[in-house]
Amino acid sequence: MNPPTPVMAAKLYIPSPRVKAVHRPRLIERLNEGLDRKLTLISASAGFGKTTLAGAWAAGCPRPLAWLTLDEGDNEVSRFLTHVVAALKTISEPIGDDVLRLLQSERPPSAESMLAMVLNDLSRLAFPFVLVLDDYHVLSARPVTECMNVLLEHAPLSMHLVIVTRENPPFPLGRLRARGHLTELRAADLCFTREEAAEFLREMVGFSLTAGQIASLESRTEGWIAGLQLAALSMRGREDITAFIRAFAGDNRYIVDYLVEEVLERLPEEMRDFLLHTSILDRLHGPLCDAVTGQEGGSARLRHLEEGNFFVVALDDARQWYRYHHLFAEVLSAHLKADRPERAAELH
Structure with missing residues (x-):
């Protein structure tokens, strides 16, 4: 017998709502409207409030809801299945009992077989429910991503799956979209409106800014929530708020630290170099990027960056022209000039 995989209870908790969180009824309504579809996808770069939104919605969800926050360790199949079952047990205790026993056997069956057993248990539930994977x-x-495709393909009608992610999952999104099975919230939806930004900044800095300062x-920040939060942190204790806002840019130390830690350091060196070298461009196009970098594959890299939500904004529906988020472009440009000043001149 294999020892049972320990369950980390903290991974099953719905994140507690922030005390001064901005209420976002327009997005909560869209999430509620999507309950009768198969999948809701909340996909955007770091700092767009994905988990905060999902947690606020989950806390008031009208259906029984299971929550699982994933981590790198869940790339091991037995651990992944153990935690999925543990999350689903918060809805109905008997779910997955047979699977947990099989996971401890010397020769457990295939992941697909055990997942089929979980799906059979779920199909017997007499009520609709939600599974959130953060x-x-x-x-x-x-093996784990294949399990997820099986789960999505064969999920009972009573199950609604919510995926919260920085990158598009390898699901057949086009097919799901065409069949009306998909609800999507992306960066453009998650960005704060002018009114939400005003409320957020008022709570963060403790006083009201002028309409011009907020605008x-x-x-x-283009409504990027983390950018607004970091700007608010930088404003604390400053006397000349107007001068600070006028000078606020991608060289702000909080912005630089956040984007370097959360984005740049997580990328392979080849992709990081591509970002730095193409940061000199106001608009990005595959052949243009190839001309600047002296390499090939610029169009594919741009599509990869878009699919991975790496602060790339599409400028047309044909996926030909893009640009970087303004603050992200400024961080890249500052890094290029600081680390490789002679390279910046060559690229220009």
Whole structure:
């Protein structure tokens, strides 16, 4: 017998709502409207409030809801299945009992077989329910991603799956979209509106900014929530708020630290170099990127960056032209000039 995989209870908790969180009824309504579809996808870069939104919605969800926050360790199949079953047991205790026993056997059956057993248990539930998988982008092992495709394909009608991720999952999104099975919330949806930005900044800095100051910050950050939060942190204790906002850019130390830690350091060196070298461009196009970098595959890299939500904004529906998020472009440009000043001149 194999020892049972310990369950980390903290992974099953719905995140507690923030005390001064901005209420977002327009997005909560869209999530509720999507309950009768198969899948809801909340997909955007770091700092767009994905988990905060999902947690606020989950806390008031009208259906029984299971929550699982994934981590790198869940790329091991037995651990992944153990935690999925543990999450589903918060809805109905008998779910997955046979699977947990099989996972401890010397020769457990295939992951697909055990997942089929879980799906059979779920199909016997007499009520609709929700399964939320947060931080889905950490899953990369093929056996686990294949399990997820089976789960999505054969999920009972009573089950609604919510995926919260920084990158698009390898699901047949086009087919799901065409069949009306998919609800999507992406960066453009998650960005704060002018009114939400005003409420957020008022709570963060402790006083009201002028309409012009709010508009300037909202424009500079493009509604990116983490950018607004970092701007608010930088404003604390400053006397000349107007001068700070006028100068606020991608060289702000909080912005630089966040984007370097959360984005750049997580990328392979080849992709990081591509970002740095193409940061000199106001608009990005595959052949243009190839001309600047002296390499090939610029179009594929841009599509990969878009699918991975790496602060790339599409400028047309044909996926030909893009640009970087303004603050992200400024961080890249600052890094290029600081680390490789002679390279910057050559690229220009």
